Amino acid sequence: MAITSAxxxxxxxxxxxxxxxxxxxxxxxxxxMEESLARAAKSRYGAEMDIRVKxxxxxxxxxxxxxxxxxxxxLLENYQAEMTVEQAKQYxxxxxxxxxxxxxxPPVDMGRIAAQSAKQVILQKVREAERDxxxxxxxxxxxxxxxxxxxxxEYGNIIVDVGRGEAILRRNEKIGRESYRPNDRIRCYVKDVxxxxxxxxxxxxxxDPQFMAELFKxxxxxIYDGIIEIKAxxxxxxSRAKIAVxxxxxxxxxxxxxxxxxxxxxxxxxxxxxxxxxDIIPWNEDQPTFLVNALQPAEVSKVVLDExxxxxxxxxxxxxxxxxxxxxxxxxRLASQLTGxxxxxxxxxxxxxxxxxxxxxxxxxxMDNLDLDEFFAQLLVSEGFTNLEEVxxxxxxxxxxxxxxxEDTANELQARARDVLxxxxxxxxxxxxxxxxxxxxxxxxxxxxxxxxALAEDGIKTLEDFATCADWELAGGWTTVEGERVKDDxxxxxxxxxxxxxxxxxxxxxxxxxxxxxxxLEAEEASEExxxxxxA
Numbered sequence: 001m002a003i004t005s006a007x008x009x010x011x012x013x014x015x016x017x018x019x020x021x022x023x024x025x026x027x028x029x030x031x032x033m034e035e036s037l038a039r040a041a042k043s044r045y046g047a048e049m050d051i052r053v054k055x056x057x058x059x060x061x062x063x064x065x066x067x068x069x070x071x072x073x074x075l076l077e078n079y080q081a082e083m084t085v086e087q088a089k090q091y092x093x094x095x096x097x098x099x100x101x102x103x104x105x106p107p108v109d110m111g112r113i114a115a116q117s118a119k120q121v122i123l124q125k126v127r128e129a130e131r132d133x134x135x136x137x138x139x140x141x142x143x144x145x146x147x148x149x150x151x152x153x154e155y156g157n158i159i160v161d162v163g164r165g166e167a168i169l170r171r172n173e174k175i176g177r178e179s180y181r182p183n184d185r186i187r188c189y190v191k192d193v194x195x196x197x198x199x200x201x202x203x204x205x206x207x208d209p210q211f212m213a214e215l216f217k218x219x220x221x222x223i224y225d226g227i228i229e230i231k232a233x234x235x236x237x238x239s240r241a242k243i244a245v246x247x248x249x250x251x252x253x254x255x256x257x258x259x260x261x262x263x264x265x266x267x268x269x270x271x272x273x274x275x276x277x278x279d280i281i282p283w284n285e286d287q288p289t290f291l292v293n294a295l296q297p298a299e300v301s302k303v304v305l306d307e308x309x310x311x312x313x314x315x316x317x318x319x320x321x322x323x324x325x326x327x328x329x330x331x332x333r334l335a336s337q338l339t340g341x342x343x344x345x346x347x348x349x350x351x352x353x354x355x356x357x358x359x360x361x362x363x364x365x366x367m368d369n370l371d372l373d374e375f376f377a378q379l380l381v382s383e384g385f386t387n388l389e390e391v392x393x394x395x396x397x398x399x400x401x402x403x404x405x406x407e408d409t410a411n412e413l414q415a416r417a418r419d420v421l422x423x424x425x426x427x428x429x430x431x432x433x434x435x436x437x438x439x440x441x442x443x444x445x446x447x448x449x450x451x452x453x454a455l456a457e458d459g460i461k462t463l464e465d466f467a468t469c470a471d472w473e474l475a476g477g478w479t480t481v482e483g484e485r486v487k488d489d490x491x492x493x494x495x496x497x498x499x500x501x502x503x504x505x506x507x508x509x510x511x512x513x514x515x516x517x518x519x520x521l522e523a524e525e526a527s528e529e530x531x532x533x534x535x536a
Contacts, residue, residue: 030055032126037062045105050081064107070099134165135200138193145214146204150184160186160204167202175206175238175274187272189214206273209233212241215272219265220258222247228254231283234337241276242294242334244283255280279334287339288312294335298324301348311342315351342487362386369420370413379403392417428453436461446505451492458491467509474502 016026037053041064045051050067068081070088088095091103148160148167156171158180169188180186188204189211205211213230222228228247235241247254258280259266266278284290288303291312302315316324324345325332336343346354359381366377369388379402385391391399392414399410428449432442435456440463442452460466475497476490492502510516 027057029126030057032124034062037064041105046080048078048080051105062107064105065102066105068101070095070097070101072097131195131200135193135195137164138162138167138190138200138202142190142193143210143214144190145187145211145218146190147185147187148204150180150182150186152182153180158186160188162202165200165202167204169204169206173203173205173207175276177238178206178274207235207237209235209241212243212269212273212278215269216243216258216265219260219268222252222254222257227252228257232338232340234334235276236330236334238274238276240279240330240334241273242279242281242338244281244290244294244338246283255282281338287341291335291339291341291343294338295324295331298331300324302351305341311344312339313344313346313351315346315348318347318349321345321347366391370416376404388417388421392421425449432456438462440464441466444505444509446501446508448495451495451497454491454494460491463509463513467506467513467515469506471499471503471506474506475499 034053034055037055038051041051041053042049045066050069052065052067054063054065055061056063068083068088070085070092071082073084073086076082076084083101085095085097088099088101091101092099095101146162146167148162151159151161151166153159158169158171158174160167160169167188167190169186173191188206189208190202191205191208192203194201194203210233212235213233216230217223220228223230223245227249228245230243230245232244233241234243243258245254245258247257257265266280270276270278279296281290281293281296284293288305291303291314292300295314298316298320300314300316300320304313304315305311314324323331326334332343332345359378362381362385363374363377365388366372366380366385367374370377370391372380380391383398383402385394394414396407396410396414399405399413400407405413425448429442429452432449432453432455435453437452437456438461441447441455441461442449444463444466447455455461455466460469469491472488472490474490474492476493477488477499490497490502507516511518
């Protein structure tokens with residue numbers, strides 16, 4: 001294959017044809033041709049030479065040049081592509097390090113092997129350009145709905161033709177009872193687009209909660225226009241779903257707009273999701289109110305929210321319990337996903353029994369430890385006292401409001417409570433030392449003797465052991481596993497240590513041990529404070 005005047009224009013024509021077929025920039029194809037011709041020329045003139053090829057974009061003429069760079073005498077390594085300043089004086093006037101000398105060389109007459117190599121270079125470059133174009137195109141479509149045609153099924157996964165590429169709908173992203181045949185049309189949510197060695201990989205989903213949100217956006221103009229916003233979505237794909245919406249226009253009912261005239265809008269979404277039942281719920285900033293809405297169609301009697309634990313107790317009438325929980329716990333599970341809270345449902349009778357049990361336990365606590373009769377202990381519990389610490393360290397005035405309690409009685413109550421607490425602390429400290437707790441941990445600020453005992457019982461006996469703990473290991477927390485919130489028990493959780501307090505104690509221990517630079521810690525805290533203010 002010689003580059004002659006007869007086939008010079010064919011280079012440009014070929015480049016145009018390939019670019020048009022692959023829908024990429026013709027310049028990329030021409031650059032690939034230049035690189036392939038340069039590689040072929042190197043095989044002819046020598047691999048160490050710096051041979052470059054330039055194809056004229058108008059005439060198609062390929063110009064072959066040899067480039068040599070001027071370098072320092074002691075840096076000269078490649079005599080074919082480099083030369084010293086002294087050598088360069090033969091070709092250039094007043095040469096300097098870094099200058100290049102370019103001379104044209106005769107075009108090469110490529111043999112069969114060189115031509116094949118050139119072809120491979122072009123194909124590789126074109127393929128890379130095509131992959132880049134596909135990735136950029138579909139990356140922009142991540143988080144949207146795409147229409148495609150089923151090509152084939154592989155091990156339960158569906159390969160979908162999405163126009164300029166192929167995408168995969170994994171079997172765990174399909175709605176359970178769905179099946180497809182080749183050439184079936186399919187609508188999916190673009191969940192992820194990744195750049196991989198074999199090209200861009202497009203992952204689709206029909207079970208993702210955002211698929212439902214995007215379907216509603218297509219069916220409800222008010223959502224598309226931003227008048228109504230979808231605040232949360234929870235799905236049991238193919239069975240049931242809950243979607244929370246809010247309207248920013250008081251004249252528009254968000255639930256009614258999503259349902260549509262005679263249910264036309266929501267029915268279109270239901271049909272796409274293979275009959276999945278959808279509960280449309282008005283969103284509310286007040287979490288208990290939102291939860292009451294989320295548990296529809298069940299009626300709720302009372303809601304008790306524990307914001308710190310992210311837990312909520314819901315009390316329902318006996319006849320509403322099965323409806324609130326739903327078949328196989330579906331209703332309460334979806335409500336939990338929608339609100340992001342752990343929901344504990346109980347009947348009014350169960351709640352009453354639990355409160356009675358708590359009342360009796362606290363009454364017995366005060367009777368046993370403060371040497372009180374049952375009536376007096378019940379008075380304390382009725383006034384809201386739950387533990388000995390509250391009695392020992394509360395303001396005296398709060399005890400004086402109890403009927404029959406004067407100042408002397410209040411002082412006596414507090415003295416007894418403090419004596420009991422001191423005895424308990426002493427016993428806990430002795431037990432902690434028996435278990436091997438060291439002074440570095442015992443004397444650490446913020447840890448009570450009872451806390452040190454709990455840590456020692458779990459094998460944490462030194463300040464170094466304590467510093468390696470994660471905050472959630474101490475304070476406890478919640479982890480979401482496959483859509484379910486799972487409780488992580490903390491070593492110090494019984495002592496009502498918050499996650500922030502646990503984090504502060506662990507970082508303080510690391511600073512004391514020299515593991516963390518206090519200056520870096522202060523800078524990080526300042527940065528977090530700035531971010532918090534910016535978010536606010």
